[in-house]
Amino acid sequence: xDDSVQARNGRTRxxxxxxxxxxxxxxxxxxxxxxxxxxMAYRLSFAMTAFGNFAVTAFDFAAILLMFSQVDRLGGYSLxxxxxxxxxxxxSFGIADLALGSMDRLGKRVRDGTLDxxxxxxxxxxxxxxxxxxxxxxxxxxxxxxxxxxxxLVVLDIGWTPVKILMVPLMVLCGAGIFxxxxxxxxAFQFAARDAAEVQNAFTYGGTTLLQFPPTVFAKDLVRxxxxxxxxxxxxxxxxxxxxxxxxxxxxxxxxxxxPPLVAAVLLALAGLAxxxxxxxxxxxxx
Amino acid sequence: xxxxxxxxxLYAAVARSGFRRYxxxxxxxxxxxxxxxxxxxxxxxxxIALWDERPGLGGYDQSQALTFVWLGQALLTVMALMGxxxxxxxxxxxxTGDIAVDLYRPADLQTWWLATDLGRALFQLLxxxxxxxxxGALVFDLALPGEPGRWLAFLVAVFLGVLVxxxxxxxxxxSAFWLMDGAGTTQVAMLAGTFFSGMLLPLNVFPGALGEFxxxxxxxxxxxxxxxxxxxxxxxxxxxxxxxxxxxxxxxLLTAGRLLQAVATRRVVVxxx
Numbered sequence: 001x002d003d004s005v006q007a008r009n010g011r012t013r014x015x016x017x018x019x020x021x022x023x024x025x026x027x028x029x030x031x032x033x034x035x036x037x038x039x040m041a042y043r044l045s046f047a048m049t050a051f052g053n054f055a056v057t058a059f060d061f062a063a064i065l066l067m068f069s070q071v072d073r074l075g076g077y078s079l080x081x082x083x084x085x086x087x088x089x090x091x092s093f094g095i096a097d098l099a100l101g102s103m104d105r106l107g108k109r110v111r112d113g114t115l116d117x118x119x120x121x122x123x124x125x126x127x128x129x130x131x132x133x134x135x136x137x138x139x140x141x142x143x144x145x146x147x148x149x150x151x152x153l154v155v156l157d158i159g160w161t162p163v164k165i166l167m168v169p170l171m172v173l174c175g176a177g178i179f180x181x182x183x184x185x186x187x188a189f190q191f192a193a194r195d196a197a198e199v200q201n202a203f204t205y206g207g208t209t210l211l212q213f214p215p216t217v218f219a220k221d222l223v224r225x226x227x228x229x230x231x232x233x234x235x236x237x238x239x240x241x242x243x244x245x246x247x248x249x250x251x252x253x254x255x256x257x258x259x260p261p262l263v264a265a266v267l268l269a270l271a272g273l274a275x276x277x278x279x280x281x282x283x284x285x286x287x
Numbered sequence: 288x289x290x291x292x293x294x295x296x297l298y299a300a301v302a303r304s305g306f307r308r309y310x311x312x313x314x315x316x317x318x319x320x321x322x323x324x325x326x327x328x329x330x331x332x333x334x335i336a337l338w339d340e341r342p343g344l345g346g347y348d349q350s351q352a353l354t355f356v357w358l359g360q361a362l363l364t365v366m367a368l369m370g371x372x373x374x375x376x377x378x379x380x381x382x383t384g385d386i387a388v389d390l391y392r393p394a395d396l397q398t399w400w401l402a403t404d405l406g407r408a409l410f411q412l413l414x415x416x417x418x419x420x421x422x423g424a425l426v427f428d429l430a431l432p433g434e435p436g437r438w439l440a441f442l443v444a445v446f447l448g449v450l451v452x453x454x455x456x457x458x459x460x461x462s463a464f465w466l467m468d469g470a471g472t473t474q475v476a477m478l479a480g481t482f483f484s485g486m487l488l489p490l491n492v493f494p495g496a497l498g499e500f501x502x503x504x505x506x507x508x509x510x511x512x513x514x515x516x517x518x519x520x521x522x523x524x525x526x527x528x529x530x531x532x533x534x535x536x537x538x539x540l541l542t543a544g545r546l547l548q549a550v551a552t553r554r555v556v557v558x559x560x
Contacts, residue, residue: 048471
């Protein structure tokens, strides 16, 4: 008797959770669709921002090309090897940025009190915050990263095995998951420190800039921090170096190259927890 | 004469409030310093790798190259290379029509915004420029000038750079009179600002004609020129020639802004209600 009640409760909770996710996805789709329509009202401006978004990261790559106009290797890596690192992290970051990039506006909403509007709407707050001012022009960044990744895969001379082939999409998707966790955690942090939105840039934009270059360029302590403390290394360094057949500067077992899904899942769970804590601690502004 | 000193006092007050406005947000300033420092660290290591491979690249030794990195982080917000100055606000005022109120004021539009921007730049220099530079100097071996004269020469170059930076962003903001939404032009300006100022890579590392071209553009007055003054690459008559380059661009772009402002304000149609 007791068992069946518990089972039923469990099932209801599971169904409830699933319904919540479905609600969230639906709200996200509706809100982002609205923002896309509104963005399209200023077409010239949209074209310019999308191109600009493409060009921002393209200029990052241009800087690397300019470096390679002066040298043949950087940190012992060739241009095409760096292109693989660059393409992988920029594509991952592009996906996360397209989906969740607006979350850094949360601090502003907390400050001016407009977050309250989102709280009374019958849709998950995180979906509303993520879709708020959804910027389709961010596709520019994603496309640029994908171009460079494609270029790297074509020019690199790799002994492809089925595992290595599978590793590439896995790396990009899990990397996106890891960056998504950073975006969510950054937004959660803004509940505590409203004006400190810029701190998160150090980990998002700073993170992807770090990962564009091979780990051999950086001081060991920085690499250790990016591996053990905030494990951004799992976005591309560790899996890409496995694909390239190069040793990672820290002594890690080979199986860690297959750990990105686990790392992404743990980080997303932690970020979700941080988000809940932040949202629960939110006390609206006074009148 | 009375009118002139009155005007000066007005714009001085506007500049002071521009300074105070940015100084109010201490957490945001701290957050910005943190982010600039992280970026400085990342870039510094890539420059070390580059200069290890090619010592003396672009006429810099390694410590000069590292100094360039930290100067870039220090001047990033001062020169509003990635935006974040007054232009967003002015664009919003043009879009909403609040600009009509500004045009009614007994003050000149361009000078008014220049005053606020000078106040902002001074705060960013003190609040966001000094701290990352100190961290950089503690972690790496930087080429800091020994003689006070060069520090002074650097500050003059920074001031002239802010004038050029303002003049560019004023033109960008006025584009909103025609486009209504300034996001596109702002972004294009930001791109040019990061690439041609030397923020991505010092302009003297750019190969051949591209380097010559980049060094002749106004954006080089924002970072490359002040950094080279700081590193002692321009002294004596050459220093004066460098200042003349900055003043020339500032004058040309400020005049262009003035002309565009005259054309734009003739276009303003305020909706009645």
